[in-house]
Amino acid sequence: MARYAQEDVTAAEVARQKALYGPLTQSIRELVDAAIRTEVDDDTVRAAQAEIEAVTARLRARQLEGSYGVRFTPSGGSRAWGNAVVGTRNAVAPPLVIHHEESGRAWSDFDLGAAYEGPPGLVHGGVAALVLDQMLGEAAGAGGKPGMTGTLTLRYRRATPLGPLRAEAHIDRVEGIKTYAVGHLADAEGVTVEAEGVFILPRWARERLEESGFPSRFE
Numbered sequence: 001m002a003r004y005a006q007e008d009v010t011a012a013e014v015a016r017q018k019a020l021y022g023p024l025t026q027s028i029r030e031l032v033d034a035a036i037r038t039e040v041d042d043d044t045v046r047a048a049q050a051e052i053e054a055v056t057a058r059l060r061a062r063q064l065e066g067s068y069g070v071r072f073t074p075s076g077g078s079r080a081w082g083n084a085v086v087g088t089r090n091a092v093a094p095p096l097v098i099h100h101e102e103s104g105r106a107w108s109d110f111d112l113g114a115a116y117e118g119p120p121g122l123v124h125g126g127v128a129a130l131v132l133d134q135m136l137g138e139a140a141g142a143g144g145k146p147g148m149t150g151t152l153t154l155r156y157r158r159a160t161p162l163g164p165l166r167a168e169a170h171i172d173r174v175e176g177i178k179t180y181a182v183g184h185l186a187d188a189e190g191v192t193v194e195a196e197g198v199f200i201l202p203r204w205a206r207e208r209l210e211e212s213g214f215p216s217r218f219e
């Protein structure tokens with residue numbers, strides 16, 4: 001079963017894999033967008049489907065048993081390459097590159113295309129929640145206070161258009177194992193969705209931290 005794991009891998013190997021899988025993931029994103037928007041004839045669609053199935057079979061020739069998990073590297077970094085928002089190997093993830101500040105701040109400029117639509121031309125509310133959950137969690141982690149989302153509250157102030165967007169978050173306050181973070185999603189006109197959440201270091205992590213120095217911050 002996938003979980004948090006410590007792996008013995010060099011920085012050069014991580015870089016090699018990133019250079020290999022990053023472009024693969026981007027190609028699959030392009031494929032998803034193309035499948036939504038194509039207007040080619042039926043035979044071309046069927047031929048494309050057969051080719052995609054052949055590629056899928058090739059990739060399945062050798063694969064992990066479960067999901068990717070989160071892997072800690074000897075240098076103290078971590079890889080969450082299957083993550084639904086930032087995973088390097090996850091084409092379902094919006095292409096989010098998140099920047100951090102140790103003061104407990106995170107932000108990202110990104111573009112959401114046709115694959116993230118809810119109402120016509122607008123970002124799906126669940127996708128906005130997905131992005132903001134991660135963004136608030138990253139702010140908590142950047143401040144050295146990571147946790148699982150306990151409660152996340154969103155206010156959709158106005159519709160978010162597909163296209164270029166910015167998400168920002170910061171730690172509002174810390175109360176022991178509970179980190180309160182706030183943030184928002186914005187388009188060029190200003191804020192569209194506001195979020196606040198509490199991120200809690202779960203009991204099992206607290207116990208492991210006490211026992212074996214489980215990393216208390218992610219890099």
Ligand SMILES: CCCCCCCCCCCCCC(=O)SCCNC(=O)CCNC(=O)[C@H](O)C(C)(C)COP(=O)(O)OP(=O)(O)OC[C@H]1O[C@@H](n2cnc3c(N)ncnc32)[C@H](O)[C@@H]1OP(=O)(O)O
Pocket residue numbers: 100133134135136137138139141142143146147148149150151178198200201202203204218219
């Ligand atoms: C450089 C930076 C990189 C950053 C990388 C990191 C990125 C990561 C980003 C990831 C982002 C995405 C992340 C994801 O997607 S995380 C996935 C979505 N979240 C979950 O699945 C969480 C499921 N729930 C749990 O695991 C547990 O219930 C948690 C961990 C939440 C608490 O279980 P625990 O066994 O520890 O709880 P406790 O009973 O000892 O209580 C402890 C305290 O907490 C208070 N409480 C309990 N539950 C809630 C609640 N639901 N809301 C508010 N408060 C709650 C409780 O009253 C008590 O407070 P107090 O009475 O002491 O005051």
